[in-house]
Amino acid sequence: MTVSVVICDDDPQIRDMWADWLELLRDIDVVGRAASGEEAISFILEKQPTFAMVDRSMPPGDGITAIRAVRAGGYRGPIVVVSGEDGEEAGETDLTDVHYVSKASGPSALATFLDGMGW
């Protein structure tokens, strides 16, 4: 099974790092790189990746609004929320199958999520 991902982050350095890391180290197919909430909604709904990675804070919008929109649009895959600060995961009890990783942890928290999924 080919695992695919859409990466959504407004910081191009970290967006490209996640993409290279996932492609080179986990053989995951990066099918979209979104730089804004609007792009995130559009790419995720269009590409229907196995999972999506969404930065929680993507000025001027925010990742959580984009996640609510893609869920409303029918996307059911797991979503990794990348948060800038530890403990930012409070308050989104309405969202299902979302997994939080702290940006501060670097790739180690993402690796734990992928290991758990068997990817």
Next chain:
Amino acid sequence: MSSEKDTLSATNSELRAGDHNARYLYETALGALPTGVIHLSADGAFLGATSAMERMLGHPPGWEPPEGGLLELVHPDDQEVGVAALARLAGDPALEPWDSTTDSVDLRVRNVDGDYRWLEARGTDLRQDPQVAGYLVSFTDVTSRVEATQYRSQFFRTAAHELRAPVATMLGRLDILEATLEKVKADLPTTVPATVEHLRSSALRMQRLVGDLMDSARMDSGEFNLVRRDNVDLAALITKEIADLAVEAAERNVTITKRVTPGPKVTVDPVRISQVIANLLSNACRYGKNGGAVMVTADPTRDGWCIRLVDTGIGMDAETVARLGEPLFRSERAKEHSVGTGLGFAVTKGIVEAHGGTLTVESELDRGTTVTVLLPYDAD
């Protein structure tokens, strides 16, 4: 007889004059202090204020608080703190007793211009003293201190937030570099993997620093919260942290031993308690002597787990011990001995306290340090 009466009368008159002089001196001295004092009756009614208090709030002599009471002057967000402090001062049995020698609260109080100033309030219960028959509450303007702390907190938060992405990028890129080099490692000089390892070590150190900055900022602003609560096997956690520090301990020729008494699991944030043990172990090694030792013990007690780290390191004088926990504080001796920021210990102490625990330090110069953490079985 008459002459005795005259003498007594003259003596009383002198005493009254003496009283008057003493009172004048007392009031003048109080007025000259930067601290204002308010006198409250046993039922909390306003009885009077020193001139320093009136001056602090910009009021003329003879000022009286508004009809609704002093609380009307306190910022709405701080009124709960003020009421709770007064209840403690009054000996409310449901609350922790007020210690007039150490306890204080910071409140925003409105001055005559309608601006709020941060005042540090300290109270003394003198209801049993017939001269006072109530409470004395002193106020010191600490606006500069509070604003400096708020500025530092905001700076730490911004710096940490901005540094997280580049640090994460470095760590991710190092993973990629290592995996790429692994394919050609036979052809590489040994300096290449060693350099990558040094880069990773530096990036991880920066990651810890960024975390300490963020934690310190949260603790300053009262926003530090524990994220998870898990049942944790403390013995396993301590064993893992000692193993993780083996390289650093070996580099410094410090021997770490442990003794853990079997006991119940503890409900804590495992990431945070690991951070506490790792920070304390790292400190014990960094400030250890060549060939020194660190003994870690953990024993279940009535009030929770008692974790103790005893080292044979450089130790600290009493002044340094008293200042431990102040963000950014490092003694001159510590600066000479090892690199650091002075944030790690403050954060460690904050994490223990966020679990409802206590952290105490005893130390002796050139003899070593004992750090004792008392961790309740179930963090509130």
